[in-house]
Amino acid sequence: MKHLLTTKELSREEAELILDVTEQMAEAVTGREVPKLPALRGRTVVNLFFEDSTRTRTSFETAAKRLSADVVNFAAKTSSVNKGESLRDTALTLQAMGADAVVIRHPAAGAPQRLTEWIEGAVLNAGDGTHAHPTQALLDAYTMKKRLGGVEGRTVAIVGDILHSRVARSNIWLLSKLGAHVRLVGPPTLLPKDIDDWPVEIGYDLDASLKGVDAVMMLRVQRERQNAAFFPTANEYARLYGLDERRLALMPDHAIVMHPGPMNRGMEIAAAVADSPRATITEQVTNGVWVRMAVLYLLLTNGESK
Amino acid sequence: MSNVLIKSADIVGKGRRDVLVRDGRVAEIGSVSEKSTVAKDVEVVDADGLVLLPGLVDLHTHLREPGREDAETVLSGTRAAAKGGYTAVCAMANSYPVADTAGVVEQVAALGRAAGYADVQPIGAVSIGLEGKRLAEIGAMAQSAAAVRMFSDDGHCVHDPVLMRRALEYVKTFDGLVAQHAEEPRLTEGAQMNEGAVSAELGLPGWPSVAEEAIIARDVLLAEYTGARVHFCHVSTARSVDIIREAKARGAKVTAEVCPHHLLLTDEAARSYDPVYKVNPPLRREADVAVLRAALVEGVIDAVATDHAPHAPQDKECEWAAARPGMLGLETALSISVLALGGPAEVDWDVLAERTSRTPARIAGLEAHGRDPQPGTEANFTLVDPSATWTVVPEGLASLSRNTPYAGMELPVTVQATFLRGRATVLNGKIEEETHS
Numbered sequence: 027m028k029h030l031l032t033t034k035e036l037s038r039e040e041a042e043l044i045l046d047v048t049e050q051m052a053e054a055v056t057g058r059e060v061p062k063l064p065a066l067r068g069r070t071v072v073n074l075f076f077e078d079s080t081r082t083r084t085s086f087e088t089a090a091k092r093l094s095a096d097v098v099n100f101a102a103k104t105s106s107v108n109k110g111e112s113l114r115d116t117a118l119t120l121q122a123m124g125a126d127a128v129v130i131r132h133p134a135a136g137a138p139q140r141l142t143e144w145i146e147g148a149v150l151n152a153g154d155g156t157h158a159h160p161t162q163a164l165l166d167a168y169t170m171k172k173r174l175g176g177v178e179g180r181t182v183a184i185v186g187d188i189l190h191s192r193v194a195r196s197n198i199w200l201l202s203k204l205g206a207h208v209r210l211v212g213p214p215t216l217l218p219k220d221i222d223d224w225p226v227e228i229g230y231d232l233d234a235s236l237k238g239v240d241a242v243m244m245l246r247v248q249r250e251r252q253n254a255a256f257f258p259t260a261n262e263y264a265r266l267y268g269l270d271e272r273r274l275a276l277m278p279d280h281a282i283v284m285h286p287g288p289m290n291r292g293m294e295i296a297a298a299v300a301d302s303p304r305a306t307i308t309e310q311v312t313n314g315v316w317v318r319m320a321v322l323y324l325l326l327t328n329g330e331s332k
Numbered sequence: 333m334s335n336v337l338i339k340s341a342d343i344v345g346k347g348r349r350d351v352l353v354r355d356g357r358v359a360e361i362g363s364v365s366e367k368s369t370v371a372k373d374v375e376v377v378d379a380d381g382l383v384l385l386p387g388l389v390d391l392h393t394h395l396r397e398p399g400r401e402d403a404e405t406v407l408s409g410t411r412a413a414a415k416g417g418y419t420a421v422c423a424m425a426n427s428y429p430v431a432d433t434a435g436v437v438e439q440v441a442a443l444g445r446a447a448g449y450a451d452v453q454p455i456g457a458v459s460i461g462l463e464g465k466r467l468a469e470i471g472a473m474a475q476s477a478a479a480v481r482m483f484s485d486d487g488h489c490v491h492d493p494v495l496m497r498r499a500l501e502y503v504k505t506f507d508g509l510v511a512q513h514a515e516e517p518r519l520t521e522g523a524q525m526n527e528g529a530v531s532a533e534l535g536l537p538g539w540p541s542v543a544e545e546a547i548i549a550r551d552v553l554l555a556e557y558t559g560a561r562v563h564f565c566h567v568s569t570a571r572s573v574d575i576i577r578e579a580k581a582r583g584a585k586v587t588a589e590v591c592p593h594h595l596l597l598t599d600e601a602a603r604s605y606d607p608v609y610k611v612n613p614p615l616r617r618e619a620d621v622a623v624l625r626a627a628l629v630e631g632v633i634d635a636v637a638t639d640h641a642p643h644a645p646q647d648k649e650c651e652w653a654a655a656r657p658g659m660l661g662l663e664t665a666l667s668i669s670v671l672a673l674g675g676p677a678e679v680d681w682d683v684l685a686e687r688t689s690r691t692p693a694r695i696a697g698l699e700a701h702g703r704d705p706q707p708g709t710e711a712n713f714t715l716v717d718p719s720a721t722w723t724v725v726p727e728g729l730a731s732l733s734r735n736t737p738y739a740g741m742e743l744p745v746t747v748q749a750t751f752l753r754g755r756a757t758v759l760n761g762k763i764e765e766e767t768h769s
């Protein structure tokens with residue numbers, strides 16, 4: 027594994043290895059006075075963020091620092107919008123700086139893949155357009171593993187704006203690869219066209235889709251989508267596809283509620299549900315650091331030294 | 333050299349003949365003779381084993397001059413055209429400034445004459461600045477020295493039905509036509525590639541086929557209603573072909589072109605995220621490619637047109653969404669057309685000549701082009717080697733730009749010579765540097 031661009035390209039073995047190493051990272055660091063491992067001492071990890079996302083950038087930064095890597099934060103502007111430096115020129119700069127790994131977040135799908143053509147270091151996709159967000163899917167799978175005892179055979183409903191969601195895409199490939207049953211639920215306007223070949227069931231009725239689930243993953247929905255006629259109003263969206271307490275009661279008692287954050291309380295998720303003990307939202311944040319440690323470690327050491 | 337004896341060429345696949353050209357026109361055409369005495373001022377070109385075609389005519393070329401001379405100039409673009417076997421190209425109006433006045437179209441035509449590698453027929457803009465709001469001075473462009481007959485806002489669709497109707501009524505007076513870039517703009521906002529299974533996976537916003545088909549259907553009706561001529565640029569979907577077939581059966585005055593890339597490549601190419609495959613309209617599905625090929629053979633699609641769209645490196649060496657759409661076409665179109673029509677062994681040269689030369693010349697009103705050799709016709713010909721192959725090397729192309737989607741591919745058929753009014757613009761597969769005698 028030289029780069030991590032999508033979960034689609036991961037083999038099941040690679041995905042399971044990442045989850046195993048994630049567990050080891052959590053165990054190795056938890057309870058330590060100084061939560062730090064020396065594994066990546068002397069290595070440089072660049073956070074190249076073309077979109078503002080303090081949460082994700084901080085998570086990667088924390089992960090890299092806990093592995094003793096040197097971290098460079100490189101905030102950049104996109105060439106398409108701001109006519110700033112081109113992605114290629116930025117890549118050549120990073121190459122000259124000797125970056126061992128570049129963590130990239132970019133509004134354009136495929137930007138991380140382009141980056142691999144211009145730099146020698148490892149490229150780690152931290153979210154590209156509506157394409158992929160592999161570490162989010164890995165941390166979701168890890169969270170399910172911890173809460174539900176595994177992923178294989180579990181049923182997961184992914185609810186909301188599938189069309190614009192890189193989180194949904196990455197979860198679909200990863201969870202189905204790990205043996206989960208995936209249901210997609212949302213208004214037809216927010217589901218991509220021609221997805222008959224995807225390893226999923228598709229539903230438009232949230233109540234029906236919640237029956238028998240082990241986990242439900244609520245996606246963030248931008249209110250502004252109502253202006254492009256994806257749904258009539260935020261209220262109607264919340265009524266049809268929001269997770270409230272009534273719907274929570276339709277789910278089996280053991281089923282968990284996930285959300286990649288940031289949440290729109292009152293839109294896709296009711297405040298009471300977000301704060302309920304069945305919601306795993308803060309655990310997902312914690313697990314995100316372990317997962318990103320595992321991925322950085324595997325990419326930069328090829329798993330050779332532990 | 334405008335006195336040439338082309339010896340032993342297979343004339344459009346119908347048999348070998350000698351063709352004598354004097355003062356730019358065919359003087360004699362006769363059976364192959366071994367010992368014909370040749371006058372001193374006549375250059376002999378041995379065309380044994382080569383097929384002679386009427387010089388190719390492109391209905392859709394972006395020459396980028398004026399405005400983007402870093403990507404292409406009239407000179408470099410027409411050199412690329414000659415290399416690809418073309419003797420005439422129609423230059424699209426989306427230059428900077430836009431070709432929406434008599435002054436700009438005359439300038440482009442003059443640059444073409446000065447370059448001397450291919451006849452350049454400017455296309456005028458339908459609307460001022462391609463903005464789709466007010467009609468450009470179509471009459472002035474028609475009456476200018478450039479004698480514009482074809483009008484297009486290509487790059488943009490003439491989406492306002494009122495503007496389209498008025499433009500059609502207007503061009504009808506001089507048997508002009510509107511070449512429509514069929515793309516309903518509201519259905520393609522932010523679109524990056526064909527909408528379908530591949531875009532769903534790649535997370536690139538989709539360009540739905542219905543955005544093309546809806547405009548074609550509307551414009552067929554407007555063509556019938558006004559009695560004017562509409563030409564559809566770069567038809568890319570199977571359903572568009574159905575609509576055009578039905579329209580022609582009813583007698584609507586519509587014609588259509590297809591681009592080489594839509595005859596060969598599919599949206600699967602986008603998986604690389606390499607913007608060299610980004611083009612508008614986008615690469616479609618395998619099923620569309622098959623229907624377009626069949627429609628080209630059948631004649632529902634009238635012509636192959638390149639949509640040659642050179643771009644500077646920085647407009648392609650970037651992320652997909654930031655890249656400009658378009659790909660080079662002039663130097664590869666003949667080879668791809670041969671492939672699409674069954675390959676060099678199976679191709680019907682007469683059909684190839686019809687779709688790449690005669691019909692496009694007729695659509696554009698270029699009377700001296702698209703003619704098989706007959707005594708008196710202008711000697712605008714291409715000699716192709718049907719048994720040769722070549723490998724596309726971007727750095728080896730005559731275009732100033734490098735954005736070919738065929739880099740590294742081995743293609744059938746080479747252009748050995750191109751003659752413009754009897755003068756070789758390409759000879760022995762190489763561009764002639766001296767075009768003025």
Ligand SMILES: [Zn+2]
Nearest residue numbers: 486487513565
């Ligand atoms: Zn166009």
